[in-house]
Amino acid sequence: MKNVVKQMKGFSIQKMAIIFGLFAMIIFFSFASSNFFTPSNINNILLSTMINGVLACGAIFVIVTGGIDVSIGTSMSFVSVMLGVFITWWGIPAPVGILLGLILGGLIGLLNGIMVTKMSITPFIATLGMQMITSGLAIVITNGSPIYFNTIDGYQSICLGTPFGQMGGSDYAVNNGVLIMFALAVIFGVILSKTIFGRYLYAIGNSKEATRLSGIRVELWELLAYIVAGGMSAVAAVLMTSRMNTAYPATGAGYEMNAVAACVIGGASLAGGKGSMKGAILGAFIMSILTNGLRLLSIPTEWQKVLTGLIIIIAVFLDMTGKKKNKI
Amino acid sequence: MPKTIIEMKGISKAFPGVQALQDCNLNVQEGEVHALLGENGAGKSTLMKVLTGIYHADCGEIFFDGKKVTLSSVIDARDLGITMIHQELNLLTNLTIAQNIFIGKEIKKGPFLQENAINEQSKELLKKVNLPVSPETMISSLTVAQQQMVEIAKAISYHSKVIIMDEPTAPLSSSEIDSLFTLIREMKKNKISIIYISHRMDEIKKICDRATILRDGQYIATVNVSDTPLSDIISMMVGREITYIRKKRDKSKISKEEVLRVENLCCGNKVNNVSFSLKKGEILGFAGLIGAGRTETARAIFGADIPDGGIVYINGKKVSIHSPYDAVRCGISYLSEDRKQQGLIIEMPVEDNITIAALGRLKKHLGFVDFKKCGEKAEEYVSMLRIKTPSLRSVAKSLSGGNQQKIVVAKWLLRDTDVLIFDEPTRGIDIGAKDEICELLIQLADIGKAVIMISSEMQEIMRVCDRILVMHEGEITGELDAEEVTQEEIMKLASKIEGEKV
Numbered sequence: 062m063k064n065v066v067k068q069m070k071g072f073s074i075q076k077m078a079i080i081f082g083l084f085a086m087i088i089f090f091s092f093a094s095s096n097f098f099t100p101s102n103i104n105n106i107l108l109s110t111m112i113n114g115v116l117a118c119g120a121i122f123v124i125v126t127g128g129i130d131v132s133i134g135t136s137m138s139f140v141s142v143m144l145g146v147f148i149t150w151w152g153i154p155a156p157v158g159i160l161l162g163l164i165l166g167g168l169i170g171l172l173n174g175i176m177v178t179k180m181s182i183t184p185f186i187a188t189l190g191m192q193m194i195t196s197g198l199a200i201v202i203t204n205g206s207p208i209y210f211n212t213i214d215g216y217q218s219i220c221l222g223t224p225f226g227q228m229g230g231s232d233y234a235v236n237n238g239v240l241i242m243f244a245l246a247v248i249f250g251v252i253l254s255k256t257i258f259g260r261y262l263y264a265i266g267n268s269k270e271a272t273r274l275s276g277i278r279v280e281l282w283e284l285l286a287y288i289v290a291g292g293m294s295a296v297a298a299v300l301m302t303s304r305m306n307t308a309y310p311a312t313g314a315g316y317e318m319n320a321v322a323a324c325v326i327g328g329a330s331l332a333g334g335k336g337s338m339k340g341a342i343l344g345a346f347i348m349s350i351l352t353n354g355l356r357l358l359s360i361p362t363e364w365q366k367v368l369t370g371l372i373i374i375i376a377v378f379l380d381m382t383g384k385k386k387n388k389i
Numbered sequence: 390m391p392k393t394i395i396e397m398k399g400i401s402k403a404f405p406g407v408q409a410l411q412d413c414n415l416n417v418q419e420g421e422v423h424a425l426l427g428e429n430g431a432g433k434s435t436l437m438k439v440l441t442g443i444y445h446a447d448c449g450e451i452f453f454d455g456k457k458v459t460l461s462s463v464i465d466a467r468d469l470g471i472t473m474i475h476q477e478l479n480l481l482t483n484l485t486i487a488q489n490i491f492i493g494k495e496i497k498k499g500p501f502l503q504e505n506a507i508n509e510q511s512k513e514l515l516k517k518v519n520l521p522v523s524p525e526t527m528i529s530s531l532t533v534a535q536q537q538m539v540e541i542a543k544a545i546s547y548h549s550k551v552i553i554m555d556e557p558t559a560p561l562s563s564s565e566i567d568s569l570f571t572l573i574r575e576m577k578k579n580k581i582s583i584i585y586i587s588h589r590m591d592e593i594k595k596i597c598d599r600a601t602i603l604r605d606g607q608y609i610a611t612v613n614v615s616d617t618p619l620s621d622i623i624s625m626m627v628g629r630e631i632t633y634i635r636k637k638r639d640k641s642k643i644s645k646e647e648v649l650r651v652e653n654l655c656c657g658n659k660v661n662n663v664s665f666s667l668k669k670g671e672i673l674g675f676a677g678l679i680g681a682g683r684t685e686t687a688r689a690i691f692g693a694d695i696p697d698g699g700i701v702y703i704n705g706k707k708v709s710i711h712s713p714y715d716a717v718r719c720g721i722s723y724l725s726e727d728r729k730q731q732g733l734i735i736e737m738p739v740e741d742n743i744t745i746a747a748l749g750r751l752k753k754h755l756g757f758v759d760f761k762k763c764g765e766k767a768e769e770y771v772s773m774l775r776i777k778t779p780s781l782r783s784v785a786k787s788l789s790g791g792n793q794q795k796i797v798v799a800k801w802l803l804r805d806t807d808v809l810i811f812d813e814p815t816r817g818i819d820i821g822a823k824d825e826i827c828e829l830l831i832q833l834a835d836i837g838k839a840v841i842m843i844s845s846e847m848q849e850i851m852r853v854c855d856r857i858l859v860m861h862e863g864e865i866t867g868e869l870d871a872e873e874v875t876q877e878e879i880m881k882l883a884s885k886i887e888g889e890k891v
Contacts, residue, residue, distance in 0.1 A: 257748045268736075271734050272745070
């Protein structure tokens with residue numbers, strides 16, 4: 062009973078606002094378009110949230126520390142291309158190739174982390190540099206043209222496979238990729254909220270100096286957060302290449318900002334110390350439902366962008382006003 | 390009869406829980422250098438904040454040049470001709486000298502800034518303060534002494550009649566001090582009055598005409614410096630009834646075992662060849678004035694700053710400490726003077742703050758936090774130290790200063806280190822809580838911890854500690870037995886007055 066009360070208290074106005082917003086959006090689009098609440102469209106929404114969701118899983122780790130990683134989108138491009146190189150050009154077996162890709166993603170994160178912690182470069186600048194480097198390399202390696210995975214049997218089913226088959230005879234089926242996203246969100250959500258690693262990250266985001274003076278290896282834990290972000294960009298690369306059966310050298314451009322937006326809509330603060338995995342995933346869903354619904358209503362892409370921008374600003378504004386009220 | 394420029398009468402000012410000033414007077418004459426003296430916390434800076442319009446006095450009157458004035462902001466005071474040069478200089482380091490002097494009163498033609506005009510005028514001002522550099526020099530490329538000259542030039546540019554200087558010589562070398570004094574004498578000739586705050590008694594003799602002494606927020610006396618011996622001034626500053634009883638500590642609680650030994654520790658220019666040792670169960674006090682290098686010494690031992698040299702022994706074994714992480718593993722903890730920024734993770738709950746340093750031991754396998762154990766331990770220390778908090782999940786920020794300090798203490802007790810370094814543990818907390826913290830330190834020593842206490846409140850240090858080291862400008866100037874020491878002796882070592890009998 063005590064626990065329930067505790068949890069209710071932890072349920073801030075802002076978290077309520079997100080969930081309320083999400084439901085309001087679903088109800089609105091369901092009435093506005095008969096195509097919205099259909100099995101195939103739900104599948105579309107899940108698939109389009111997948112990449113943003115996985116990237117947000119990593120981004121939230123960095124954002125909680127008060128940092129930011131703007132290289133995760135282009136790292137995804139770079140790892141995508143390298144997956145193509147490993148698996149199709151060099152003929153490395155897919156599982157090994159994927160493993161190499163994940164390691165590569167982790168290494169990019171490690172480099173970001175070293176720049177931020179050991180070289181004291183501001184996170185935004187360090188990862189902006191990495192963004193340019195990885196996006197450039199992806200094009201250099203491929204000469205700008207896509208790498209196709211057609212020859213690799215079963216590669217596409219990594220993401221698009223349907224382990225439970227069609228559901229109830231309808232055309233609805235859950236894809237592997239979506240399950241992977243949810244699994245990662247749960248695992249890393251637990252890491253963030255229930256382990257000392259997660260606790261240290263929040264502490265660092267709240268006050269790096271007080272955390273350091275508590276005898277905690279701030280640099281080590283911060284570095285690990287960047288490795289998580291890099292690793293997630295590699296997972297996203299695997300899912301993306303598998304879904305498309307192709308590695309496009311510019312496939313991840315812009316995704317980093319979607320991930321940041323998802324985290325922020327979900328209550329994270331770029332000043333650090335705040336945010337949650339639940340919030341980040343909800344944020345990713347809000348963004349893709351909004352895009353999807355507006356598309357069904359035949360609202361032009363340009364206007365979709367304008368509205369998404371407005372949503373982000375409103376979400377953060379609600380967060381700020383909620384905070385001010387708490388202070389009084 | 391010289392003309393009185395400032396007359397403050399019956400000034401009182403209370404803050405929640407503290408009567409900072411009680412019926413204080415100050416009389417400054419035209420063209421004099423007037424020292425404002427008192428221990429840390431005597432009310433000097435509060436009085437000056439009232440004079441410069443930062444605080445509004447609860448009662449009392451201020452007369453400027455014979456006329457009664459109300460000062461409700463810094464701008465009011467500045468317009469009258471009262472400026473303060475703070476110990477922490479307020480210059481914008483990425484702008485030029487001229488831009489700093491004319492900030493807020495830039496010369497414009499239409500919307501455009503007239504850089505040439507301010508440079509011309511600044512050149513004149515710099516000449517007045519004997520600073521031979523171009524007004525276009527960046528502040529960041531000046532020495533601290535030069536920056537101070539720029540502050541003075543800025544004060545002159547407001548046509549100030551009274552300039553308040555708070556510890557102006559603290560960061561200066563002796564030749565720089567000489568040129569500052571030359572400048573002060575020149576300003577005197579131009580009928581500018583200086584209110585001079587300093588802890589260095591020898592300087593008071595050298596430069597000041599009269600002195601006003603405050604103690605515990607009360608006005609004690611105004612004296613002519615030339616015909617009052619320094620020893621009288623010092624006893625006016627500290628001399629009061631001893632308001633505490635030093636409990637005889639059971640010396641047998643101090644073991645022979647040496648826990649910490651520091652040899653020739655050096656760090657920057659604030660820590661110079663510091664050596665000392667500390668026994669199990671002992672409380673060692675670090676006395677001295679603000680800026681004497683005590684905090685820096687503690688930070689260097691704790692690895693918060695990297696020392697330039699020196700050896701640290703823990704339990705007789707040489708250790709190398711490069712970070713607070715290393716220090717904690719060696720069994721040293723440091724409770725910072727800046728509780729809010731460095732001691733607590735202020736936005737996090739009480740429980741998380743208490744457990745943060747010991748989480749490594751409060752985890753289950755795979756690094757999962759053992760929430761149950763954390764809660765139990767936090768609960769235990771909250772009741773042991775009588776921390777008043779609505780719940781364990783309350784945010785640390787919402788508690789009072791004394792309770793916040795206890796959270797920090799709880800954090801380190803839970804981590805269980807042998808050596809505890811307390812840096813100004815009673816700063817900013819109310820009297821009752823101060824007492825509790827002092828008692829706590831003694832209890833910690835009684836259970837076998839080795840405790841270092843840094844404090845600027847001499848009474849406190851004399852009450853709590855077994856042995857007292859006094860620091861002055863980064864060096865240890867003396868070691869005293871707390872049972873026999875007097876405040877005068879500490880003050881003498883802390884301000885390093887030599888040759889005069891106190």
